[in-house]
Amino acid sequence: MKGTLSKRNTKYKLTNLKGDSSHKVIFWTMVMLAWPTIVEYFLETIVQYVDTAMVGQVSAEASAVVGLSTSLNWLVNSPLFAVGIGFLAMVAKATGDDDPKAIKRAADQAILLVIGLSVAEGILAIAMSPFIPKWMGADKLIWQDASIYFAVICMPMIFRASIIIFGSLLRATGDTKTPLKINLLVNGTNVLLNLLFIYPSRTIYIVDQPVKIWGLGLGTFGAGLATAIAFVIGGGLMWRAFSQNASLHQGLKHIKFEKDTMIKGLKISLPIALNKTVTSLGYVVFSGLVSSMGTFIFAAHTIAIVAESIFYVPGYGMQAATSTMIGYTLGKRDWQLYMRTVLLNVMFIAVLMMPASLLLYKFAVPIMHFFTQEAAVIALGAKVLRYVAFSEPFFGVSIILEGVYNGLGKTTYPFAVETTSMWLIRIVGVIIILHLPGATLTKVWLYMIADNLVKTILFGWGIFHFKNRMRLFEKALATHS
Template sequence: MVFNKITEAIRNRFKSQEDLDLTGGPVGKNLFYLSLPVIVINLLQTMYNLADTFWLGQYSNNALEAVTFAFPVVFFLISLGMGLAVAGSVLVAQNEGKGNSKRRDYAASQTVMFSALASVAIGGLGFFLISDFVPLLGASGTVAASASSYLEVMSVGLFSLFGFLVFQSLMRGYGDTVTPMILMLATVILNIIIDPMFIFGFWIIPEMGVTGAAIATILARTLSLIVGIAILFKGTHGIQISLAQMKPNFKFFKKMIAIGVPASGEQTGRSLSVNALVAVVGTLFAGTVVSGYGIAVRIFSMVFLPAAAVGRGVESMTGQNIGAENYDRAEETARFGAKWTFIILTGLGVLTFIFAYPISNIFTKDPEIAAVSAEFLRYVSFSFGFIGVLRSYNGSFRGAGKTLTAAAISIATLGLIRLPIAYFGAINIGTKGLWIAFFISNVAGAAIAYLWYQKGTWRGKSQEKDRQKGEVAEEAEGFSETITGIAEKTLKILPFR
């Protein structure tokens, strides 16, 4: 009863899918109400990581160092199958835009089935390879053992971690970001409560340290997955999946793969870059720098949540508008998202620069670790706005089904720009080389995404030709009106009228 009242109160503060028309009405208003719950979801997701970081920071510096090595590996495992969730979101959005609810529900059912199979396979593979992979990142001794234990638990529970992300993606493609937000809120509250119990021990629960943090996260995520799947089967929030529609359709799977593999490539490339950077930090620097870097990355990920959320909002709006063949509105959505995330994140960057040390100091009792984290944040803070530009245009590419383009931009930004600069910078000028690499890559990525978008290839060849024909027609019409106007004025002043 209390939960229902809280849920109703939250829904009254946000716009539901029924209140939004993603293919009509003001672009800014619809994008805002679609993205706002995603911002909250991403914030809550980050609170998962921050809760682990906070409690493990109180537990020991070795525990904090262990999860610094572990978090990127979890991201990598999820990234391997994340393309299926993106493909499901795009296909749901485009069929929703077309008004084809049967194809929408079928796409959702197939996505759930293939994603479940992928998560089990990836989780099993990860479980057996973790112990060999962690030392490659630079971890050793008790830190490597703790990181491996954490990752083994997360690999076993990958089905739950990935399952809820699929639920979010499908609901977002439909245009409902409020329901996943409410479910995420309840799950995070549960995780925050039980996290210290499993880390430090409580009553019949033994002290488990780093492993306990992983167990708490998996338990909370399993609950969220159960509720999310129940919502999809009941169909009370738009999308309705069914067992009958989950019979493997490999022709449909091929279509998902065409969209999903590049999207997985984008996420995997991003995670490989993160892992490679952790390896650079872990190999070239001491534990203090590793821990400080880990804290800074958590804070860094929380600061640009608006960019990630708007990018997902742009993705859904682009998908639905392309399904409805509203190409100009899709383009307007991307421009609006890029402009306002740049402004908002630049403001957040200024605040981060000013309060970098006090924010970092919250997550550790060691002033040296806090100082490393603060230095990182100050170097990258004024590039935050460019992350918004990159995420908005990449979101539009994904919504249009051009996931290969989005992947190419992300991999170029992180793998070809950030990583080499970070490595050679770290060797030559120390930690400052790492921080400078983040700044340069953020600016360069935004520039690449913007210039690529201006080519209009996201529309597809036929739509781009139609757009160019339309522009020529508009110019010809304007020229004709100008000539007619001149002629009329000339006739008025001629003596032989």
């Protein structure tokens, strides 16, 4: 069995698409690129599950403290993810072009951006942390704890940037296993430190035998501290892996600013950054609107958001693999390989997400019960999870289609779609609901579902409409020429 798997890993590497573009080879290449990232995101989500559950055992207010920072973290990470995706597209295309010098030039500019972005974002996030809970309309009871938690997890920003950007570049070269291993260690460290930092010293019973467990009892501050330490470990290890990758790095003394490469990378990254920033800002506003409905409703909302996240992990796990493969087809200037890759990835994620949707619908109550013992929170959270379950396959397809645009470097259209859909459907819709009698969390989530469906339709039209298909590929080629 081991020998068979080894042969399959060798046969279905990214560069082997050059010699064989059959559906079978495309499919297994996608699987070999995607599975480590899917496992990585899955385990990250499991840790988020455990984090939320561990904090939820303290109180509903503690859940709200951590939940308030969830959408803020998306906002903070947006520019970092954008740079990672933009330079992933460049490295993947350079791999298809067989241009090792272009790969190293792109990697050098990514290093400069890791340093510059992390310093700027870290200072800004920490400076704003005392004011954010109030701006988001959170209950005064959690203002101080939420501010401290957010500041603590933003302190090691350069390590967070290293994990995201260097991890993307490693994946662009086809190395998806190293980021998986590093994130496994990071997530495990986070959980262990949570056990030590969140709860006070206590006695548990294992087979009727008392076992003393030491703890600091730091609550949400302890959860933030555990996360920050895990970021430091992960960032250090990701830099080491990046610097040891011969395709990407040639030593710090060789790094120099390359204007043309930097501009090309930023042209791809900027629309993604604007997209993710505006969308994440929308999530912040969205969370603020829901938080104004009360602590228990907000707790149900934030827990349900976390609970849902594990069910679209396959989509985000496949997105990086899709972008890498699309960038490679662009480098080879192979239209047929491009279209086969798009169609297979979209069909695969749609089929994969259908049973996930059924599981989410069937086990909504037990899933909510995992996070909290509050009966009202469980009932409300399970109700909205059953609503959103039906839209999961469409959401998964939209994630893959966005990955196609990212791989092509054509990121302006997704920015327009994401921004328009988020603000006109989700935000405006919820504002209207809150100003009408009978506002409920269920009605809020219906607008969230509508937002996801509209994005899927518009992304699909941009890629599959017969007038757009060839033109999009040709424009991407012209842009990269």
